Amino acid sequence: MLPEALIAETAIEAYLDKALARGECLLHLHNGMIVGLLLGYCNAPDRSLAYVSLLLVSGETRGQGLGRILMRNFAELAQRRGFGCIQLEVSQNNPEAGGFYRQLGFHPLAQRGRMTLMQLDLPGATEGNREPSSLEEPNRG
Numbered sequence: 001m002l003p004e005a006l007i008a009e010t011a012i013e014a015y016l017d018k019a020l021a022r023g024e025c026l027l028h029l030h031n032g033m034i035v036g037l038l039l040g041y042c043n044a045p046d047r048s049l050a051y052v053s054l055l056l057v058s059g060e061t062r063g064q065g066l067g068r069i070l071m072r073n074f075a076e077l078a079q080r081r082g083f084g085c086i087q088l089e090v091s092q093n094n095p096e097a098g099g100f101y102r103q104l105g106f107h108p109l110a111q112r113g114r115m116t117l118m119q120l121d122l123p124g125a126t127e128g129n130r131e132p133s134s135l136e137e138p139n140r141g
Contacts, residue, residue: 023053026073028066034058036066040086042078049119050078052088071104079122086122089115 022043028036039054052074057067078086088106090097092114106118 024074024077026070028057028070030061035061036070038070038074040074040078042074042081042083044083047082048084050074050081050083050086052086055088067100068104075120075122084122084124086120087117089117091115 023039023041026036026038026040027034035058037054037056038052040050040052042050044050052071055067055070057070075086086106087109088101089112090101092098092111098116098118101118101120104120106120108116109119110117
């Protein structure tokens with residue numbers, strides 16, 4: 001179920017047409033049901049930034065790491081394609097989401113009305129010695 005505010009402010013059909021034609025759709029299924037969804041874009045010609053447009057996790061599965069898994073998979077996709085960062089916007093009315101993204105390593109860049117633009121810098125392909133971002137799996141070796 002989509003939040004009421006998102007439905008009220010978005011032309012859903014046009015949004016989905018654009019997302020499915022030019023974006024990336026990552027799904028997490030459980031028993032044949034979609035319990036997690038990420039819509040994002042990794043198609044900027046200059047590969048400067050990828051963008052997460054929508055992350056949804058069903059209420060029944062929140063707190064089980066699905067959002068982190070979807071974000072990690074999107075970050076890996078963006079990094080493989082040579083992108084340097086990921087941006088997204090989060091509502092100031094949703095401090096839980098803002099905290100989630102901060103835990104993943106996103107930092108605020110700018111305020112746009114009631115929205116906060118956040119960014120995650122992706123490690124360079126040639127960077128050798130670095131600490132893993134909080135999106136990466138810990139080295140269990």
